[in-house]
Amino acid sequence: MKKITTIAALAGLSFNLLGAPVMASEPQAVYEFYCAQCHGLTGKGDGPNVTKDFPVSPRNFVDAAEMNKLSNADIKNVVLDGGPSAGKSPMMPPWGKTLTEEEVDGLVEYLRVLCACEGKQG
């Protein structure tokens, strides 16, 4: 059941992305490989690491109201330097030594696809 919803959601996503083919699948692959383990394949914050013991909920990327509180620069910084750099939990890892700047820029765009929101401006 869960699988079906995932597949449906993913199919929906790829469909969206097909409409805007600008280097689309790359950031999605990066997201699914590194981020989905906590944030979930569809971005709802429900990856396999989030068991009842997990100390804080990973940000739900589908929640436009929450995601609108962050600017693109905020997202980029927290992805590069990890939760504590933004006063958040160390359970959000620092990815600056793992991902290239281009990959992180791609992720910022992809999160905006997931939330279907523009984010805080400026």
Next chain:
Amino acid sequence: MRLKLATAMGVACLALSAPVSHAAPADGQAIFEGKDCVSCHYTDGPAREKTIEDQLAKTGPELWYAGDKFQEEWLVGWLADPQPIRPMKFGSLTEENPADHPALSGDESATVTEFLMSLVSGEVEAGTVKVKKNAKGRQIFTKKMPCSGCHEYAGRKGGVTGGRSGPSLAEAGVRLNPDWILAYLQKPTLFKPVKMMPVFVGLLSDKDMANVASYVGNFKPKK
């Protein structure tokens, strides 16, 4: 520079000693090939994966540095009676580990272990990590860094706690070589150039990496 030299020498030594060493690794290799273990595991280094797609195309973990990574006694036992190491199915975020790894007989398992333990990178320094209840290591593993967010380990109230995307570390103290744990943290691209685990070089000092390796290397299975 020194490392390169050491590797070159290591490789040279291996090449030299291979023909005169006892027959067992070759016997083990024959079983490994005969049982089709090669269809899911490659045993010659260096690492082949360059992209996420390469990593996801694999059907089993690479074994070319198995002799650095595993404790021999654990390996003999596991090959004869394999139990899940990764909570999730290899390469999947949605399916549980099906616990269906092929098993070998006791004799085969000892022979294949000799072969696998002969596979080394030449890049792991022996005797650098002393395992103990390392308080600094614990602090890093459970609080300062997100290690526990992706790896299972023994919970305070019994059972296991922690994340499920990485291999379980609950039995790391009998399964893994603590010197390899340190090398794995220090040389992330050598063993696993593309992985879901973040690179910690530049974020943890060598000393802190040794502390966390010492802490993880002390995880023992519950009796």
